[in-house]
Structure formats: structure tokens, C-alpha cells
Amino acid sequence: MATAEGIDGGNGVLLRPAVAGDAVRWLELLHDPDHRRYASPAFVEVPADVDALAERLAGSAAAWSESAPGTLVVVAPETPEVFLGDIGWRWSTGERLAAADLGYGVHPDARGRGLARRALVALTRWLLAPDGRGLARVQLDHSTENPASCRVALAAGFEREGIRRGYLPLRDPDGSVRRHDVCLHGTVTPPP
Ligand SMILES: CC(C)(COP(=O)(O)OP(=O)(O)OC[C@H]1O[C@@H](n2cnc3c(N)ncnc32)[C@H](O)[C@@H]1OP(=O)(O)O)[C@@H](O)C(=O)NCCC(=O)NCCS
Helix, strand or coil, X not given: CEECCEEECCCCCEEECCCHHHHHHHHHXXXXXXXXXXXXXXXXXXXXXXXXXXXXXXXXXXXXXXXXXXXXXXXXXXXXXXXXXXXXXXXXXCHHHCEEEEEEEECHHXXXXXXXXXXXXXXXXXXXXXXXXXXXXXXXXXXXXXXXXHHHHHHCCCXXXXXXXXXXXXXXXXXXXXXXXXXXXXXXXXXX
């Protein structure tokens, strides 16, 4: 169910607009080595500090209220103030094609309990529902070196559609950037 407050997945996750209080834990996620490795610098910019991130979060509620592309915070219904992860969408090839690309990350202390899968299901349902965002297609790419993200996508009903070679620039642990082959997943039906 989607309201001004966000999306209640009905599956143990809420997706809500970001607030300044999310910045500390969000920055911890952005600095996590796995996140740094698999979130592309082409799309994810790491802010200098908590204040810079909090400033960036200020537009989150407005983006949600306009159903504009953006990022939502993943929380548990019983602790809606505790940032557990993020999930966002952007146009794949422009608004006319009504297709979105998704990305997600889960705070290191909240991994391994199905949060990414549940958040992906919740956002995808809303994006594809005729009475939600009403899109025609939702897709995501993950590095072929990131099997955890592949498990998440498959578990959320995103079929594997092929490999895009050299598609995504990603950061190696030594800081150098290398283009990875990615696995493309997509769905055109809201997950049950
Ligand atoms: C990938 C990520 C989002 C998963 O979040 P999560 O909430 O722990 O995910 P879930 O609990 O829903 O599922 C994780 C699945 O990956 C599996 N997994 C975890 N690490 C794995 C690994 N190294 N190899 C293979 N599978 C792995 C888990 O067993 C689980 O599969 P299962 O449900 O079939 O048992 C999280 O690890 C993360 O934020 N990583 C860094 C950022 C990132 O990679 N983002 C995605 C970019 S495409």
C-alpha cells in the first residue's frame, strides 16, 4: 500500500522518504567495502560527510510525493526511524518507454534476513501496479561477480535476461575502476 508516508510492503518492510536522521547509518552503508565495490560510481556519489548527505536527503519527500524517480529508505515497521537500507529507481531510457532501473543496498548489520528481496518486491509491486506508478517494465543489473544480488533478484521474481559485457564501471578494493560484465534481470509483472 502506498501513501504519502511511503510504501508498506505488507511483508515486514516499509519504504519511506529519507530524513536527515538517516544520514549517519546511510553513510556507514556507503562506506561499506561491499557497497563501495558493487554500487557504481556512475550512479552513486559518496558525500564528503554526514552533513553533506543530510542536505542531499532534504528533497526526498518532495520526490516521493511527485512519484518522481528517487531513492527510498528501507525500515522495519516496528522501528521506522532506523535506517536499514536503501532502494531507488531511475528511468532506463527516458519516461516515454515507462521502464525503470533499480538499485539497492542493505546496511551491513541488517544483511542476510531477506530485506533486499522484500524491499525489491515492495517497490516493484508499486512501480508496475496500474494503480501505483503504472510502469511497463522494471529491470536491474548486477556485476557477474556479485552472486548475492543475483539471489535477491531471482527471489523477487526478476528473470535473468542475459549478460551485458563491460557495461558497468565498478570500483575494485584498491580504488581503481574497472568495467564489469553484468547480469540483466527484468520483470513485467508485479511480484505476488
Ligand atoms: C546484495 C545485498 C543488497 C543483499 O542484501 P540482503 O538483505 O542481505 O539480501 P537477502 O537477505 O534478501 O538475500 C541475500 C541472498 O544472497 C545470498 N548470499 C549472500 N552472500 C552471498 C555470496 N557471497 N554468494 C552467494 N550468495 C550469497 C544469501 O544466501 C541470500 O540468498 P537466499 O535468500 O537464497 O539464501 C547486500 O549484501 C548489499 O547491500 N551488498 C552491497 C551492495 C550491493 O551489492 N548492492 C546491489 C548492487 S546490484
